[in-house]
Amino acid sequence: MIKRLISIVISLGILIILYSQIDRVGLVEIFQNCDRQWMVISLGMVIPITMITAWRLQQLMPQGTSLRFTEANRLILAASVLNMILPSKMGDIVKAYFMQQRGHLKGSLSLSLVVFEKTCDLLSLLLWCVLGLIVYPEKDLLFWTMTIGVSLGLIAGVLLLGYRQLADSFFLFCRKMASKKMGEKLKSLQISWGEMHDYFWSDKGQLLKISATSIFIWFLHLLQIWFFILALNAWTPFWVNLALSPLAILAGLLPLTFAGVGTRDTALVLLYQPYFDATTAAALGLLCTSRYFLPALGGLPFLGQYLTLARQGSKSNFFRH
Template sequence: MKRIVSLLISLGILIILYSQIDLVGLAEIFQNCDRQWMIISLGMVIPITMITGWRLQQLMPQGRRLRFAEANRLILAASVLNMILPSKMGDIAKAYFMQQRGHLSGSLSLSLVVFEKTCDLLSLLFWCVLGLIVYPEKDLLFWTMTLGVSLGWIVGLLLLGSRQLADYFFLLGRKVAPKNLREKLKNLQVSWGEMHEYFWGDQTQLLKITATSVLIWFLHLLQIWFFILALNAWSPFWVNLALSPLAILAGLLPLTFAGVGTRDAALILFYQPYFDATTAAALGLLCTSRYFLPAVGGLPFLGQYATVGKPKRSTLSQD
């Protein structure tokens, strides 16, 4: 039922947006696009996915390693579920897939994925804070967002670095959360503690994963800037560092289907000083392709991971 509601919300937002957009002009934008930049920008899905898969390999504990191809299959299968589940919950399902295939225990696999997504979120916020600081035309709205994103990034770093602060945060959350969420927060607290103990035990590994996450999100934001160039539009790259993460964060709100609608509206709102709403709508479609293309690539693998059965250990191997 929730999926139907989110789909209806997405459709409602899109109907409102596209009723105010020149659809003929939208088609002409794609017809007249820079095809070389379009191929380059869409093709960046491949190296981004491969680097993300390599990072998943590096996250595995000593003695437990994934083949590079297997890591990429897990990433792609999770991408399918991210298209239909709110707030990137498909990545949490990846923890179940890893347990089912015998790669890790359930608690450690969840800890690994929680750490992976925490690094992703903090890396996205890092680039967003950097972009907002240098953004040239900040009004009250942008000063407010700069403060909010900066505080979110700092709090995230503190929670990642301090086990005691994280425990206090979870205890406070369990007190104020609805009854049906308290058990989930308790399980997440246990996983977070395991993650903290495991990853902070190896500072070199932690630095490598952090640097890789920052690089991955730089490539994501670079891809969106290439989309803008492909549409024969323009905004300075440092402006894109501020605006595109805000649109991505809007798409993470658990209101719509795969962020469709909220992300498009945010792109139209934030990029209006640089190009018109029709071009921003085209950019929204290309940003959706960033999620759609890996999901299509993951469809052949989803069935083998979704099959419920006894965990297998045959896929574990050394590279």
């Protein structure tokens, strides 16, 4: 709770500094004069993105198990609510717990499934970022550094996903460096990672389908942000957006602020500076926050039933299964 309050304070502090530097009256005017057709299209993309993500969750289920499409959507929307209030996208981990409590999977397999799902998401985001940075027209030393850093992150992620022994060595090293409490969590994650590796690499066709779907989902995410720019009557070449918007999203994933608010907004202002002013970038930041807020709003009606399930079981049992 204290950490959450600290993250909220940090977000508010960053926003106060950021909005003290922009034209707040101009910000309102930007939304008043926005292209309403593009605004509806861009905000409406939340629906197909959520539905395709739910379909992917269905495809991740092992043979002999089933997950209805409506249930998959409810799980994703409920996790979106928790992602708004829990640090480091922990709502997705809780989603695995909900899946176990609903009887869809045993605890360890549900956790490994979600770990694989989020790993595919991160690697897909890094892939689009690398592609965008490669074709970015005006790379200075900072952008070359980011290109190398993101590329190394992508390569490391693929290697950890592809080589079980390398992943085990990585987890063992991290456990030695971590505290006892964190070491226990890393041990659970290592077990789930190994189970995930054995399960998904046993079916190369399934692995390819899930990977391709993940790449397409993140293409839609980045396309949505480009549509936001069009809705604000601004302009950035699409391939430039492929480089810049993933960097802003990655900044928002840092476990410093509340749901990435503040760090993501600041990154957007700095990264898009060559293409439009800070006020427009701040408006883009608000729209990017809506990408998380709208699914969370849609998940509120379903969260109660899942929290009721959570009271019927023990979270510690989930990680021991």
